[in-house]
Amino acid sequence: xxxxxxxxxxxxxxxxxxxxxxxxxxxxxxxxxxxxxxxxxxxxxxxxxxxxxxxxxxxxxxxxxxxxxxxxxxxxxxxxxxxxxxxxxxxxxxxxxxxxxxxxxxxxxxxxxxxxxxxxxxxxxxxxxxxxxxxxxxxxxxxxxxxxxxxxxxxxxxxxxxxxxxxxxxxxxxxxxxxxxxxxxxxxxxxxxxxxxxxxxxxxxxxxxxxxxxxxxxxxxxxxxxxxx
Amino acid sequence: xxxxxxxxxxxxxxxxxxxxxxxxxxxxxxxxxxxxxxxxxxxxxxxxxxxxxxxxxxxxxxxxxxxxxxxxxxxxxxxxxxxxxxxxxxxxxxxxxxxxxxxxxxxxxxxxxxxxxxxxxxxxxxxxxxxxxxxxxxxxxxxxxxxxxxxxxxxxxxxxxxxxxxxxxxxxxxxxxxxxxxxxxxxxxxxxxxxxxxxxxxxxxxxxxxxxxxxxxxxxxxxxxxxxxxxxxxxxxxxxxxxxxxxxxxxxxxxxxxxxxxxxxxxxxxxxxxxxxxxxxxxxxxxxxxxxxxxxxxxxxxxxxxxxxxxxxxxxxxxxxxx
Numbered sequence: 001x002x003x004x005x006x007x008x009x010x011x012x013x014x015x016x017x018x019x020x021x022x023x024x025x026x027x028x029x030x031x032x033x034x035x036x037x038x039x040x041x042x043x044x045x046x047x048x049x050x051x052x053x054x055x056x057x058x059x060x061x062x063x064x065x066x067x068x069x070x071x072x073x074x075x076x077x078x079x080x081x082x083x084x085x086x087x088x089x090x091x092x093x094x095x096x097x098x099x100x101x102x103x104x105x106x107x108x109x110x111x112x113x114x115x116x117x118x119x120x121x122x123x124x125x126x127x128x129x130x131x132x133x134x135x136x137x138x139x140x141x142x143x144x145x146x147x148x149x150x151x152x153x154x155x156x157x158x159x160x161x162x163x164x165x166x167x168x169x170x171x172x173x174x175x176x177x178x179x180x181x182x183x184x185x186x187x188x189x190x191x192x193x194x195x196x197x198x199x200x201x202x203x204x205x206x207x208x209x210x211x212x213x214x215x216x217x218x219x220x221x222x223x224x225x226x227x228x229x
Numbered sequence: 230x231x232x233x234x235x236x237x238x239x240x241x242x243x244x245x246x247x248x249x250x251x252x253x254x255x256x257x258x259x260x261x262x263x264x265x266x267x268x269x270x271x272x273x274x275x276x277x278x279x280x281x282x283x284x285x286x287x288x289x290x291x292x293x294x295x296x297x298x299x300x301x302x303x304x305x306x307x308x309x310x311x312x313x314x315x316x317x318x319x320x321x322x323x324x325x326x327x328x329x330x331x332x333x334x335x336x337x338x339x340x341x342x343x344x345x346x347x348x349x350x351x352x353x354x355x356x357x358x359x360x361x362x363x364x365x366x367x368x369x370x371x372x373x374x375x376x377x378x379x380x381x382x383x384x385x386x387x388x389x390x391x392x393x394x395x396x397x398x399x400x401x402x403x404x405x406x407x408x409x410x411x412x413x414x415x416x417x418x419x420x421x422x423x424x425x426x427x428x429x430x431x432x433x434x435x436x437x438x439x440x441x442x443x444x445x446x447x448x449x450x451x452x453x454x455x456x457x458x459x460x461x462x463x464x465x466x467x468x469x470x471x472x473x474x475x476x477x478x479x480x481x482x483x484x485x486x487x488x489x490x491x492x493x494x495x496x497x498x499x500x501x502x503x504x505x506x507x508x509x510x511x512x513x514x515x516x517x518x519x520x521x522x523x524x525x526x527x528x529x530x531x532x533x534x535x536x537x538x539x540x541x542x543x544x545x546x547x548x549x550x551x552x
Contacts, residue, residue, distance in 0.1 A: 181502055
C-alpha cells in the first residue's frame with residue numbers, strides 16, 4: 001500500500017495525512033476483494049524500517065492504525081457476512097500497549113470467521129519473518145528429538161512463516177502500488193516463485209476496481225495456460 | 230454457461246486492448262540514453278535473471294544464456310559495475326561454469342589485449358577440481374551453510390601500448406585495472422540454502438547445548454537474529470541493487486506479469502527489478518520482433534537497448550528505505 005504520502009503532497013497536504021486516505025481505501029479494496037471471492041488478502045501496513053521515520057509521523061500512523069483496527073472490529077456485520085478473519089502479523093511487541101490491545105480485540109472478535117482471511121502486516125519485515133521461522137523450526141526439531149535435521153525442509157520453514165500460521169494459502173498475486181519496482185522486505189519468501197508480480201503506478205489511496213480487474217484477468221490467463229499445458 | 234462466455238469475451242477485449250496499446254506505446258517510446266551516457270546513479274551490483282522457454286532444447290538455452298551473460302558482462306565493464314550475478318532457475322549456467330568463465334573472462338582478455346589477469350575464487354574451489362564447486366559461507370560464521378553458487382573474481386591489468394612511429398594513432402588512456410566479480414546462482418542458492426543454514430544452526434545449537442552427561446539442556450540456547458542469518462547468507466551472495474529479468478524465449482501477447490522464478494528470497498529484499506519487454510527491443514539492434522509468432526522458436530538475446538533502458542529506470546528510482 002505505497003504512495004500515501006506522495007498522494008497527499010500532490011493534493012497540497014502534509015505527507016502524513018495521506019495515511020488516513022490510505023486506510024480508508026483499504027476497507028474499500030477489501031470489500032472489492034470480498035465481492036470477487038478472493039479468499040485471502042495480505043496487506044503491508046507498516047514496515048519495521050518505518051520506525052526510522054519522524055516520530056510525529058510514526059505516532060500518527062500508530063494512532064490511525066489503532067482507530068481503524070477498532071473500526072474493523074466494530075464492522076461486525078460486514079466481516080461476518082463475508083466470514084472475514086483478521087490477523088495482525090509481525091513484531092507487535094514494538095507497538096504501543098493501546099495498539100496491541102486494539103489488535104487483540106479485533107483478532108478476538110473475528111476469530112470464529114473462516115471464509116476469508118485479512119492479514120495486516122505491522123510492523124513486519126520479510127527477513128525478520130524468515131529468521132523467526134528458522135528459529136521455530138529448530139526449536140521444534142529439538143523439542144521432538146529430531147536432532148539430525150531431517151525434518152528441516154523448505155516446507156517445514158514455510159509452515160512456520162507468519163502467513164502460514166495464520167492459515168493463508170500460497171501467494172498467487174503480489175501488487176505494489178505507487179510506482180516503485182521492489183519488494184521492500186514484503187513477503188519475499190512467499191512471492192519468490194509461482195507468484196505474479198504487479199507494480200502499479202497508481203498511488204494506494206486511488207487504487208480501485210480499474211486497477212484490480214486487469215490483475216485478476218492476467219491471473220486467470222495464467223491458470224488457463226497452465227491447465228492447457 | 231453465459232457467465233463463461235461473458236468472461237471469454239472480457240478476456241478477448243482485454244487482450245485486444247493490451248495488444249493495441251502496447252504497439253502504440255512502442256511507437257511513442259523514446260529511446261534510452263546510450264550506454265556510456267551520464268546517469269545519476271549506476272548499480273554497484275547487477276543481477277541478470279535469465280528465464281528459459283520450456284520448449285527450447287537445453288543446448289540452445291545454454292548457448293543463449295552464455296551469450297546474454299557475455300554481453301551483459303561486457304557492458305558492466307564499460308560502466309564500471311564491479312559485481313554481476315547471473316541467475317537461472319535450473320542451474321544451466323552453474324552446470325556450465327567453465328563455459329561461462331570462457332565467455333566472460335577469456336573473451337574479454339582477447340578483445341582488450343590485456344596481458345595479465347588474475348583469477349580468484351574466493352570461498353570456491355578452482356574450476357579444475359571436482360564438479361561440485363560450491364560457495365560456502367565464511368568460516369567465521371558460527372553455522373556455515375551450503376550456498377550452492379560459484380563465484381569468480383577477475384582482475385585484469387591492461388597493457389600500456391608503446392607509441393610506434395609509423396602508426397598515427399592517439400595514445401590510449403588506460404584504467405589501472407578492471408575488476409569483475411561474477412556470481413553464478415540458481416534456485417538452489419535460495420530456499421535450499423536457507424534450509425542448509427537452518428540445519429547447520431541446529432547442529433551448532435545441539436553441540437553447544439549438550440551437557441557434560443550427554444543430556445540436552447532444557448532451554449533452547451540459540452537466539453537467532455536477522456544479522457546472524459545475514460552473515461551466513463549474504464557473505465557469499467550480497468543483495469544486488471538492480472535485477473534485470475530477461476526471457477530468452479520471447480513473450481507472446483499479452484505479456485505475462487513479472488515472476489522471480491525462485492530467485493533467493495533473502496537477497497530480494499530491496500532489489501530494484503526491471504523486466505525486459507519485447508517492446509524494449511530496438512530495430513537497430515538487429516533483433517527481430519519476438520512478439521511475432523514465427524520467431525518464438527529462436528532464442529532472444531538481451532539487447533544493449535533493453536539494458537540501457539533498465540539503467541535509465543534505475544537511475545530515476547527513489548530509495549526511501551522506510552523513511
